[in-house]
Amino acid sequence: xxxxxxxxxxxxxxxxxxxxxxxxxxxxxxxxxxxxxxxxxxxxxxxxxxxxxxxxxxxxxxxxxxxxxxxxxxxxxxxxxxxxxxxxxxxxxxxxxxxxxxxxxxxxxxxxxxxxxxxxxxx
Numbered sequence: 001x002x003x004x005x006x007x008x009x010x011x012x013x014x015x016x017x018x019x020x021x022x023x024x025x026x027x028x029x030x031x032x033x034x035x036x037x038x039x040x041x042x043x044x045x046x047x048x049x050x051x052x053x054x055x056x057x058x059x060x061x062x063x064x065x066x067x068x069x070x071x072x073x074x075x076x077x078x079x080x081x082x083x084x085x086x087x088x089x090x091x092x093x094x095x096x097x098x099x100x101x102x103x104x105x106x107x108x109x110x111x112x113x114x115x116x117x118x119x120x121x122x123x
Contacts, residue, residue, distance in 0.1 A: 004037040006030075008059075009044075015052035017045060024061040029069035030114065035091040042097035054094070056118060057106040064105075067113025089117030 008020040019041060021028045030038075045051055058064045090096045092114075094103045105118060 004041060006034045007037050007041055009041065011048075011051065015050060016055060017048070017051040017053075018055045018057065019045075021056075021058040021065055023069075024059040026066075026069050026071070027061065027063040027110070028058040028065040028115075029067060029071075030065065030092065031069045031072050032074050038093075039091045039097060042094055042099040045094075045101060046097075046099050051101065053102045053104070054099075055104050055106055056094075058108065061109065063110035063112075064107045065112075065115035065118075066110060067115045089114060092117040094118075 006021065006023045008018075008022045010018045010020075012018070021030075021034075023029060023031075023034070045054055094101070096117075
């Protein structure tokens with residue numbers, strides 16, 4: 001099992017994985033490390049045949065997620081050139097990462113801005 005910064009993963013005997021966004025001090029906002037970690041998390045979920053469904057939740061607190069962590073001055077787009085950037089949300093959601101297993105979001109509290117990347121449908 002891989003250790004992910006800001007993300008906890010638990011598996012149950014009934015083939016359900018629980019992924020927890022775990023940055024409650026930052027109202028579960030995502031940063032570059034979390035974006036990159038979610039790419040690896042979804043790949044792990046795809047490859048784990050014991051996982052049949054996934055629950056996405058957030059650590060207890062006032063927010064499910066407030067989106068991007070604006071307190072960190074970091075480039076989430078992959079490039080300093082404005083015409084050569086990526087949408088960091090591509091790294092967060094299951095469908096964007098080709099994870100077709102059922103995902104249930106257990107949303108509580110505030111869910112704003114970039115937090116909606118976790119629910120964006122595939123293109």
